[in-house]
Amino acid sequence: MSSTTQKTVLTGDRPTGPLHLGHYAGSLKARLELQGSVEQYLLIADAQALTDNAGDPAKVTSNVVEVALDYLAIGIDPDLTTLAVQSQIPELAELTSVLMNYVTVSRLERNPTIKEEIRQRGFERDIPAGFLTYPVSQAADITAFRATLVPVGEDQLPMIEQTNELVRRFNSTVGAQVLVECAAMLSTVTRLPGTDGKAKMSKSLGNAIALGASADEIRQAVRSMYTDAQHLRVSDPGRVEGNVVFAFLDAFEPDAEKVAQLKAHYQRGGLADSAVKSVLEDRLQGLLAPIRVQRQRLAADRGTVLRILCQGTEHARERAASTMGAVKRALGLSYFA
Ligand code: TRP
Numbered sequence: 001m002s003s004t005t006q007k008t009v010l011t012g013d014r015p016t017g018p019l020h021l022g023h024y025a026g027s028l029k030a031r032l033e034l035q036g037s038v039e040q041y042l043l044i045a046d047a048q049a050l051t052d053n054a055g056d057p058a059k060v061t062s063n064v065v066e067v068a069l070d071y072l073a074i075g076i077d078p079d080l081t082t083l084a085v086q087s088q089i090p091e092l093a094e095l096t097s098v099l100m101n102y103v104t105v106s107r108l109e110r111n112p113t114i115k116e117e118i119r120q121r122g123f124e125r126d127i128p129a130g131f132l133t134y135p136v137s138q139a140a141d142i143t144a145f146r147a148t149l150v151p152v153g154e155d156q157l158p159m160i161e162q163t164n165e166l167v168r169r170f171n172s173t174v175g176a177q178v179l180v181e182c183a184a185m186l187s188t189v190t191r192l193p194g195t196d197g198k199a200k201m202s203k204s205l206g207n208a209i210a211l212g213a214s215a216d217e218i219r220q221a222v223r224s225m226y227t228d229a230q231h232l233r234v235s236d237p238g239r240v241e242g243n244v245v246f247a248f249l250d251a252f253e254p255d256a257e258k259v260a261q262l263k264a265h266y267q268r269g270g271l272a273d274s275a276v277k278s279v280l281e282d283r284l285q286g287l288l289a290p291i292r293v294q295r296q297r298l299a300a301d302r303g304t305v306l307r308i309l310c311q312g313t314e315h316a317r318e319r320a321a322s323t324m325g326a327v328k329r330a331l332g333l334s335y336f337a
Contacts, residue, residue: 071307
């Protein structure tokens, strides 16, 4: 593939805590699969994380390296994927301020992702202006890297839509195709439930299994997983829908035939929760053990991790700066050139 037709993929994570299995099923796995076949950027979105953690910057800054460790431990290879730290690329903030003029407050307030997040965080009208406008900053991230493909969960789809609206408004204003539209890439497992059966796995809800979890933590988490409250005796028929253990097997057991058989047996009756949990636990222990080992090894070599981040950020900054240059020229903001 020539470099002009090659796809450019960008995704990011807010560094507010170590990453967990929800991230793995929702997007990390897709990033690993894409690695090597596309030009891939991973953005550690610390500036975006500050939009709802402004009072606790240490929570954000202390997790930048943690997220980098998670990426590297799962097999993200800095030679194939560029790792970048958002706040260290001033062109992203510059592009955000330009794009901000091409969106209205009412459009931002209608963004379903923002609406839902405002509700979850209990912001109501006391929403930080930076939080309301983070879709614009995300659009700047995407367009600065001229990303054509953005692997996201379903909850982030409105962000892609809003990005493309901004791209079209900007391009039609300047009368040139300066910014590039992108497409969302939905993963097959878009949303992993929490271990408690709540709709979403999240560290703040305490229902997550971290990628660096110890063998004991994994065992405990699987044992305490929500199954089917009506499945009282082993011989009773059990429900697979809404059963967290099966949702996890769907996400992490590659042998689909085996999962189908377990489901059928469970639905018929005669299969104990503990038996299904033990299959899942084996699978998760097998998946996470090498990640944990690699993560611990890298954590002991912080200098190397920082060097990888610094080099990646430098490379990413060059690309963002070239887009920002084109944006300024298109607007006529180039007096001294
Ligand atoms: N909003 C994303 C999240 O909450 C993180 C993110 C920041 C991102 N910039 C991005 C995702 C650009 C995709 C593309 O996880």
